[in-house]
Amino acid sequence: MFKKMIAKSMSKSPWIYHMNTGSCNGCDIELVACLTPRFDAERFGFKLAGSPRHADIVVVSGPITSQSKDRLIRTLEQVPKPFCVVSLGSCPKSGNVFKGSYSVEAPLDKYVNVDVSVAGCACKPETIIEGLYKATLILQKKREAMEK
Amino acid sequence: MSYIHFPVIAVMGQFLAAFLVAIFGSKSRKASQAITLIASACAFVLVCLLIKPVALDGQIISYWMGNWEPVSGYAIGIGYEMDALGLFFAVLVSFIILMSAIYSLRYLEHDEAVDRYYTLFLMLSGSLLGLVMTGDLFNMFIMIEIMTFSAVGLTAFRNYIPEALEAAMKYLVIGSVGSSMTLAGVALLYAQTHTLNMAQVAAKIGAMQASGGLTPTVVFAFGLMFVGFGIKSFMFPFHTPVADAHPVAPTSFSMVFSTMVIKAGVYGLIRIAYIVFQVMDKSSVQILITAFGCVTMFLGVTMALAQHDFKRLLAFHSISQIGYIITALGLGTALGLTGSLFHVMNHTLFKALLFMCAGAVLHMTGSKNLDELGGLSKKMPHTTICFLIAAFSIAGIPPFNGFASKWMIYQATYEKAVESGNFFYALVTVVAVVVSVLTLASFIKVTMSVFFGQLPEKYKDAKEAPASMLIPMWITAILCLGTGVLYQLVDRTLTAPAVAASLTPANYVDKMMGSGYAASFSVKDAVATAVQHMSYWNPVLWLTLLVIVMLGVFIVILSGDNERGPVLKTKEPVADGKYATFFSGEKYRHSHMGGSDLFWGFKHDMKPYFDFIEEKHSGVLTDYTLWTIVAMAVIVVYTFVFVK
Amino acid sequence: MVQNMLMNLLHIFIFPGLLFVTVIGVLMTGIDRKLVARMQKRVGPPIVQGFYDFFKLMGKESIVPEAANKPAFLAAPIIGYVSLVVMVLFIPMFSFSVYSGTADMIVLIYLLTIPGVALIVGGTASGNPYAGVGASREMVAMIGYELPLILSVLAVCRKVGGSAMTFSLNEIVNWQAANGCALFQWALIPAALAFLLVIPGEVGTQPFDVAEAETEILEGPLIEYSGAPLAMFKLNTALKMFIMPAMFVALFLGGVHTGNVVLDVVLFILLTGLVSFITMTVPHAIAARFKVERLFKFYWTLVAALGLVSLVLVWFGL
Amino acid sequence: MRLPFTPIALKNLFSKPSTVLYPFKAEVQAPPNYRGKLTYDPTKCVNCGMCVKVCSPGAINRIYEDVEGGQHITYEFDMSSCTFCATCQDFCSTGAIKLSDNFHMAEEDHENLMVRGSYFKKSVPGKLVRGDDCVFCGLCEKACPEGCIKVDRPNKTWTWDEAECVRCEKCVQKCPKKCLEFKAAESGVEWSDACVYCTLCEKKCPVGAIKVDRANKTWEIDKEACIKCGTCVSVCPKKALTLND
Secondary structure, eight states, X not given: OOHHHHHHHXXXXXXXXXXXXXXXXXXXXXXXXXXXXXXXXXXXXXXXXXXXXXXXXXXXXXXXXXXXXHHXXXXXXXXXXXXXXXXXXXXXXXXXXXXXXXXXXOOGGGTSOOSEEEOSTTOOHHHHHHHHHHHHHHHHHHHHHHHO | OOGGGHHHHHHHHHHXXXXXXXXXXXXXXXHHXXXXXXXXXXHHHHHHHHIIIIIISOOOXXXXXXXXXXXXXXXXXXXXXXXXXXXXXXXXXXXHHHHHHHHHHHHGGGOSOXXXXXXHHHHHHHHHHHHHHBOBHHHHXXXXXXXXXXXXXXXXXXXXXXXXXXXXXXXXXXXXXHHHHHHHHHHHHHHHHSOOBHHHHHHHHXXXXXXXXXXXXXHHHHHHHHHHHHHHTTOGGGOHHHHHHHHHSOHHHHHHIIIIIHHHHHHHHHIIIIIISOOTTSHHHHHHHHHHHHHXXXXXXXXXXXXXBHHHHHHHHHHHHHHHHHHHHHTOSHHHHHHHHHHHHHHHHHHXXXXXXXXHHHHHXXXXXXXXXXXXXXXXXXXXXXXHHHHHHHHTOTTSHHHHHHHHHHHHHHHHHHHHOOHHHHHHHHHHHHHHHHHHHHHHHHIIIIISSOOOGGGTTOOOOOHHHHHHHHHHHHHHHHHHHTHXXXXXXXXXXXXXXXXXXXXXXXXXXXXXXXXXXXXXXXXOOOOOOSOSOOHHHHHHHHHHXXXXXXXXXXXXXXXXXXXXXXXXXXXXXXXXXXXXTOOOOOOOOOGGGSOHHHHHHTHHHHHHHHHHOOOOHHHHHHHHHHHHHHHHHHHHHHOO | OHHHHHHHHIIIIISSSHHHHHHHHHHHHHHHHHHHHHHTTSOOOOTTHXXXXXXXXXXXXXXXXXXXXXXXXXXXXXXXXXXXXXXXXXXXXXXXOSSGGGOBHHHHHHHHHHHHHHHHHHHHHTTOHHHHHHHHHHHHHHHXXXXXXXXXXXXXXXXXXXXXXXXXXXXXXXXXXXXXXXXXXXXXXXXXXXXXXXXXXHHTOGGGOSXXXXXXXXXXXXXXXXXXXXXXXXXXXXXXXXXXXXXXXXXXXXXXXXXXXXXXXXXXXXXXXXXHIIIIIHHHHHOOOOOHHHHHHIIIIIIHHHHHHHHHHHHTTO | OOOTTHHHHHHHHHSOOOOOOTTTTOOOOOOTTOOOSEEEOTTTOOOOXXXXXXXXXXXXXXXXXXXXXXXXXXXXXETTTOOOOOHHHHHOTTOOEEEOSOOOOXXXXXXXXXXXXXXXXXXXXXXXXXXXXXXXXXHHHHHOTTOOEEEETTTTEEEEOXXXXXXXXXXXXXXXXXXXXXXXXXXXXXXXXTOOOOOHHHHHOTTOOEEEETTTTEEEEOTTTOOOOOHHHHXXXXXXXXXXX
């Protein structure tokens, strides 16, 4: 009945679930900085959600240490469709300076296909907002694909 | 066979059945069960047949044992008098006895020497029925004695459990203290009025009151009997034995124990306060009873919150609900009494259901420790639904029956507060509402720690309770919902006549001793204010609204095009995957949130209070008897000083 | 008869019933989030953000976890929502009132507990330990704010009742129409203050949301919910955000009577908005979340004392 | 009962929000010398490989394609693996790498995050040979990016470190006298002045292609006869001979 409205609102109220897989917290504080008055991601409807069941965009930061690998996989499985995965900073995409270490199983692509990757070692809040905005557009496309 | 003989047949039938079971029972378990079922069924039928004449037509059945009519105004023989008040309790007693009989068929399958159980059980039911029908003071004392001793016997039925013996001992000692008080009261009354027949005693006391205050012996007698019946109904200072008895008593008995044995004390209180001594119009007596009721309420529920044992928690809740009943009873107004009697019925229904659920859980899993159990709703769906209905009705959630009676009680206490201008009653209303929320809290605690949450490894193969246990549970559950919704119907047929009967002692006396008798002793009727209550609230409208809105909401949801995710059909929680419980990423492991680690904030703040009361409930028999004696002294002194 | 039935259906589903209160409630959450943002010097989401959230959640897949008890898990939000909608029918909007003649304060207070119980049962039915913690905290909060709520309501009923005793909301409103708002009787001011402090506790907005503390216990009871049931629970909060201030306005500001009905309703909504701004938006912007036992101590000492003071004052005929 | 932030909150309510409406309405300038996205100028690059060596996350890699007459070298900078420390920028002697202040690096496909640049590098034969009209001015030493030429004007010495040399031919272009030249060592055995004319190579050469004259210190080799077996190279005690294929 509200197909069009649902698809539109899919991009208008994306809730973010933040997964820190061993990050140095540089990107984490930048992500939270987006919600501060200066950058204010909430004007696009972004909201930090507490549980993966409420998540629309899963933001992963950190080089996926071996400890957090199976937890990451388990949590990603529990997120309801449609959802996007955004990688924050260089670590999830390539393991950054930790590449090749015994305890880093870096590229996030091994476990889930990353929709948007925000580069920058400690990426700038503006870039994060740009990346999340792109993710919302993908969300809407995924929702329309789900309906067919 | 006019209905005049039904009361006595019902009582004697039970005792006869008790002896039959004693004789034939030891040979085969089936025989004793059959006899019990037949006896309780016929008692129930007989009492129901009495509803039409006694409640609706307002007749009072008087029956003289051995046809010893009163001679020139003096009652010689034992008179049975069945008025609407007695009938109200009789209906409840026989219903619960029947339910318990059906329940115990499968519940006692692990026990042997079941015939002894059924003998005591039938003695208990006989004495209960006799108590509510008798018109003779000493006969009432005898019935109370039989009830107490059969209750003690049944508490200690599983004598291989040491706690059972200890609890039975406590109950025996405190119970007999209560009985001896009642006996002393009866003796004093007999000395003063030279008769044992309640109607005649009421007439004489009515005359005494008309011609200047009560004589000291009568006041002393009232004090003693009030304490006696107070102990039988486990009021505040005397409530401890019931808390120890319930965890160890067999559930089919504790179901009767917590509903009807305690109500026998309440019935006694109503009988002596309203009809025999007619003191309820004195404000001092009202404050005394309401104060005790209020303290019982609050203490019962706060102790319940701190419990780890399922049945001990339910025991403390019976105490707190008895507090409600006694508070409403003590107001002395018509609405108060209606609320109290209606709460008697509701409490009987949902408490029996709660104990049956507890019994089913104990029978199936073998444990009643709240910290161990969890997640049983998947294995025992029927028990869960019944428990939820009972929990919501005891907490007073609107459509269920607890709400109707609790609401009457609030309205009565607050109306009393406004009428009498006494601020104490306003506080009583506040305490009543807070206690209701705390009851809700403790039943949420039980729901969380027993039925919802995660299923521990031990109870993986728990099965649903057998059919013979589920039938009585479902009957009581439907009644719980029924009385909640159609409370006006129930009010008209049972409660209102009972209230009218207890507010008009003159009618009671006339029927028993021959017309005109009361007038000669100028027994006046308590002022029966028009019972106008809860006219605003008709649950039928509320329920229709609920149903209509529910339909509207369902239509909206079904039209939504998002598809429901299919639930996996695996049996135990999936370690990984979409449908596993979210442990913030950890692998699934059993971490159940229930039992004693709930309501941390509340317990943390009330720590001094909880420490104090837990330390007071030491479990030592001598402490409890000390309390009883001290409380008895206080009450008697109070009655001497204030009751004129 | 049919006309009457239609009128009833209209009342239930359209005007003060389902549609109206849902729209108003969700709008109020939008305005609330916008004003909180503005108070923190940031732009904040659009006013209709509540609708976007609702429709997005309707579009999401709703997962019922394996350890959950499915019927209780799915029925809880609907029961909460239905009882809230029914409550709105009982609250009189000044002269316009649908069924307010057939219910009174005690029924409303008990109807208020149903959404709380629904949240708790829903939370525990999901079988998640975090939800257990959330439900237990919600219960402690409920014990907390029930005492001052009943105290302030009793105070008002006593003041309005005079010699006779009344719990009926209708009479309270008529009495206020006769001799001025209850708020301006100085004996009732502490009761009004107590009720104001109870409103955010009941609704569960930021400083008092110990049950759904997303930072501490991952959204408390709502942790396992997703999709339509979660949308329903968010709707419950939105409805409560309208109903609690509405009760305050009916109880304490009842005397503001104007001519026709439409003006009354508009004024009622404005007043509700104002009350919700004072009680929910400002504290959300300035205060951090309470600890559980701090919240309980706050309600049972300070706010309950306010209620008691007003009850005593009213009692001695002031 | 102090309400801490109420006056500020209410004041904010009526003042303009301090949000920078970034993506659509306001343009944001990165702060000065902000280390953003990397830019690479292939023309300046001399393929010295320093940046690859110093890049801690190993985000840079080189791809060689052999093309006739030289190599096609492409440098690939993976922005999603870069840690933006700008060490490569410091070590790049020719200034080919610059970190710009462009921070718009949120991409969907990985390709946009790869900065690539490639150029053609003529292949440079053999060794650097110094002509004799060298005046030891030292300009070639300064021009060499890798510092593999050492010139000592007073005692007129000029050395060239073959291992370090990346054959960028900067020295050749710089030399005023044009006396430097990369000569491909023609194939076959090559003599160097470390020779002590011990005639061992002459004796061991299977085809007798080497003639050594100890007296007036001369060494010749017959190119056609030489079968490039390498025995002379291995047997030479002073390692004076090298075999160039």
